[in-house]
Amino acid sequence: MYICVFRLFDLDKNGGLDIKEFESLYYYIKQWLNAFNTYDRDKSGFLDETELDYALKQMDINFTPEFIRFLITKTNSKAKKISLDQYIITCIQIQRFTDEFKNRDINYSGSINIKYEDFLEMILRCL
Numbered sequence: 001m002y003i004c005v006f007r008l009f010d011l012d013k014n015g016g017l018d019i020k021e022f023e024s025l026y027y028y029i030k031q032w033l034n035a036f037n038t039y040d041r042d043k044s045g046f047l048d049e050t051e052l053d054y055a056l057k058q059m060d061i062n063f064t065p066e067f068i069r070f071l072i073t074k075t076n077s078k079a080k081k082i083s084l085d086q087y088i089i090t091c092i093q094i095q096r097f098t099d100e101f102k103n104r105d106i107n108y109s110g111s112i113n114i115k116y117e118d119f120l121e122m123i124l125r126c127l
Contacts, residue, residue, distance in 0.1 A: 008092050032088050046081030048072075055087075061094060096126040 009017055009025040017025060039055040040047055047055060053068045063071070071090055072082045082090065100122045104112045114122070 036084050036087050048081045
């Protein structure tokens with residue numbers, strides 16, 4: 001998780017975080033923690049499908065119930081809830097993939113047509 005987080009905030013890609021990048025990381029972690037605690041309505045320390053769906057909708061991210069279920073079960077096929085760590089990782093991944101998608105969706109149509117290698121490049125940029 002931590003490498004993924006650092007990569008997202010290492011804007012100059014020098015392998016480390018300067019003070020401004022660290023401040024940005026700290027700000028987002030506080031925001032994600034506050035959001036997680038807000039949406040964890042039953043205070044279980046986890047978000048269930050309904051809570052995760054609501055949390056994502058508050059960020060203007062609208063997924064089908066099936067995709068919400070997939071997000072929760074992708075790390076643990078038996079899971080019915082997502083932990084704080086997985087919530088943060090999921091938010092980061094969604095943001096990175098969305099940014100890559102938007103770079104290719106020049107008409108803002110919500111769809112792109114790409115070659116297989118372009119797809120792989122897009123995915124690998126996000127890892």
